[in-house]
Amino acid sequence: MTELKKPVIIGIAGGSGSGKTTIAHEIADQIHDDDHITMITQDSYYRDNTGVSMADRQKINYDHPDAFDTPLLVKQIDQLVHRQAIEMPIYDFTEHNRSRKTIHVEPSDIIILEGILVLANEELRDLMDIKIYVDTDDDIRFIRRLQRDMKERGRSLDSVITQYLATVKPMYHLFIEPTKRYADIIVPEGGSNDVAIDMLTTKVRDIIAKNNA
Numbered sequence: 726m727t728e729l730k731k732p733v734i735i736g737i738a739g740g741s742g743s744g745k746t747t748i749a750h751e752i753a754d755q756i757h758d759d760d761h762i763t764m765i766t767q768d769s770y771y772r773d774n775t776g777v778s779m780a781d782r783q784k785i786n787y788d789h790p791d792a793f794d795t796p797l798l799v800k801q802i803d804q805l806v807h808r809q810a811i812e813m814p815i816y817d818f819t820e821h822n823r824s825r826k827t828i829h830v831e832p833s834d835i836i837i838l839e840g841i842l843v844l845a846n847e848e849l850r851d852l853m854d855i856k857i858y859v860d861t862d863d864d865i866r867f868i869r870r871l872q873r874d875m876k877e878r879g880r881s882l883d884s885v886i887t888q889y890l891a892t893v894k895p896m897y898h899l900f901i902e903p904t905k906r907y908a909d910i911i912v913p914e915g916g917s918n919d920v921a922i923d924m925l926t927t928k929v930r931d932i933i934a935k936n937n938a
Contacts, residue, residue: 732806732832733932734852737839738904739859740897741788742869744915745839748859748922752837755926761833763805767840770798771816773823782821788896790842799848806852808832818878834933841897844904854932857925858908861915863894 735752737745746766753762772794774782785792794814801811812827843849844856867889874880880888905911910928912921 730834732808733835733854733929734802734806735835735837735855735857735929736843736849736853737837737857737859738841738844738901738908739861739915740863740866740901741841741893742866742873743859743861744869744912744917745841745859747915748857748912748925749837749839751922752926752929753835755922756835756929762835762837763830763833765802765805765813765830765836765838767793767798767838767843769814769816770794770840771823773814774821775823777822779821785821786892786896788841788892788900790845790900793842795846795849799846799852802836802838802849802852805830805832805836835929841901842904844907845900850907855925855928856907856909858905858911859915860905860911860913863897867894 735749737749739745749764753764756762770793771787772792774785777785797814801813804811810832811830813830815824815826815828816822817824838849838853844858850856870889870893871882871885874885875882910921910925912918912925
């Protein structure tokens with residue numbers, strides 16, 4: 726039996742609204758469909774809050790490392806590394822809870838993992854071939870988060886502002902921004918940085934070539 730090649734694991738971290746998802750999709754688009762790419766978002770791995778009242782769910786600090794089920798994320802990324810399929814959780818942001826449904830994910834050659842704290846955990850970092858930190862100004866990130874949460878997650882203007890000031894901004898400076906020291910590459914201004922995206926894509930192709938040699 727031919728030994729399976731290790732997939733390329735790309736970790737993309739940065740504050741909420743920094744442009745992590747845009748960069749992930751730009752890399753995927755530039756690699757094209759010749760290679761199978763799987764996108765994993767850390768947001769899917771918020772803890773299961775079943776049994777917690779809605780009032781208490783709304784009080785949870787979702788920008789703190791403890792809000793995530795990191796052991797499950799590490800386990801499932803490791804399974805994909807070893808070419809095993811996973812059942813990825815789905816998180817319902819309107820209910821502040823994990824859905825009963827999951828998404829079946831088959832192993833692939835390239836796995837892009839993006840999330841605010843994907844560089845905070847040593848076990849996760851050790852699984853990555855490339856570690857990226859997206860560095861975007863606070864004002865821009867806040868505006869993007871405001872637009873997203875109101876449009877996609879059914880949040881009110883007041884609730885977004887209150888959450889940002891109470892937890893999002895302080896947690897960013899306490900837990901997220903310090904993880905940039907673990908990054909191989911720091912990308913200023915998120916998805917609008919075409920030069921950085923071209924460099925990243927070239928590096929990914931280089932790793933793929935080495936893995937397939």
